Amino acid sequence: MELIKLDQSHRESFEKLMKFSFPLEDEEENEEVALFLKNNRIWDEAYGWFDGDTLVSTYSSYSGQFKIRNKFFKVKFIDLVATLPTYRKKGLVRKGLTLELEKNFDSQFHFFSLGPFKQEFYRNLGFETVMDSRRVEFDFDFLSKKTDFQGYRTKIGILKEDSNLREDLMQVKKWMGENSRYNQAKIPELYDEVFFQMSKKYVAIAYDENSIPKGYMIFSEIEQILKITNMHYIDLQAFYALKQLLLSYQDQVKKILFTSIQPDLPIDLLIDNYWLTGKKCSVQDNSWRMFRIVNLESVLREICKEIQDNEIYLKVSDGLFNQNNGIYLFSKNKIERVDSYSGKIDAALSISDLVPLLSGRKSSYDLYLTGKLTIPGNGTIYNSKSLAPPIIAELDKIFPKVTTFGIL
Secondary structure (H helix, E strand, O other): OEEEEOOHHHHHHHHHHHHHHOOOOOHHHHHHHHHHHHOHHHHOOEEEEEEOOEEEEEEEEEEEEEEEOOEEEEEEEEEEEEEOHHHOOOOHHHHHHHHHHHHHOOOOOOEEEEOOOOHHHHHOOOOEEOOOOEEEEEEHHHEOOOOOOOOOEEEEEEOOOOHHHHHHHHHHHHHHHHHOOOEEEEOOHHHHHHHOOOOOOEEEEEEOOOOOEEEEEEEEEEOOEEEEEEEEEOOHHHHHHHHHHHHOOOOOOOEEEEEEEOOOOOHHHHEOOOOOOOOOEEEEEOOOOEEEEOOHHHHHHHHOOOOOOOOEEEEEEOOOOHHHOEEEEEOOOOEEEEOOOOOOOOEEEEHHHHHHHHHOOOOHHHHHHOOOOEOOOOOOOOOOHHHOOHHHHHHHHHOOOOOOOEEO
């Protein structure tokens, strides 16, 4: 089989494979995929495996950025990964990703990013969940009546039809990118173009007394469910202004669904109770976006700024890409991959388990407790931080745990 770069001459085969691989029932998802397929930017970096004249597997990659520990990193968004059922488990996706790693190892890109269909599959390719997120769904009766928006107002419209609202949305996103503690993304232009063409996506913007946009909410109404995909705000008054908009839907919807919200969003300001007779409320983990480190030595040098006096030797295993395999020295003056070393290893972990440590989603102690960060010569893993090996505390100083949440 041959891997080639796709172009518009492959559109028909590409569309057939996409529709066969993603049989979507949700009307919004169907529209989103259709808009992707119509956008000519998908051919910028789209690749496919052919068996004769048959397109059997595809993937694409697009340039963007993500903020990790308050610094923007260049990221390749891997998307539109699809394989015909009869050609699965033949290593085509693995081969494609290996080629992408080889091609980008010395490039400007630090990470690959994707939204997986199956986490374990990509975990075996060096990916791991990089940010936290929650899914919250509740019957409308749970929504508390408390608001305190102090003169703020909201304006609502269809995202596709109102360019002024789109501009105000981007203004809030710009502020979030510069000031938010979350993982703001600068997504590929293709994604914005598709998103802004969605016919049933509503946007609500919260404005302060001076008509400056201070928050936004992206939502749609489906079968008496208010489905909110994004809700971000610069200050608390904007949060309450958006909440007041939710309250106005009392006679229109029966449920409210937040598909992805910050792990530290003040739930108690949204709902007063977690239990009402005959009603349902659920808060679930919905962490799904995964990252893959491209050039580990380069990433470590960018992220690790506070190194202690003691030297630390960390062994990292990468089963897919040998260039990242090896022992890494952390010292006060440098971070480097050590080509030849036969001394003591302080700690070891896989390239995938290193991802949440770098982003701050997991601490060294979290990984140690689950056996993912191992300490050579250490036997029993006690469920007590005071009994953890001293190297855990040293690594936590280098990689402190932080609140993570991706804003696309």
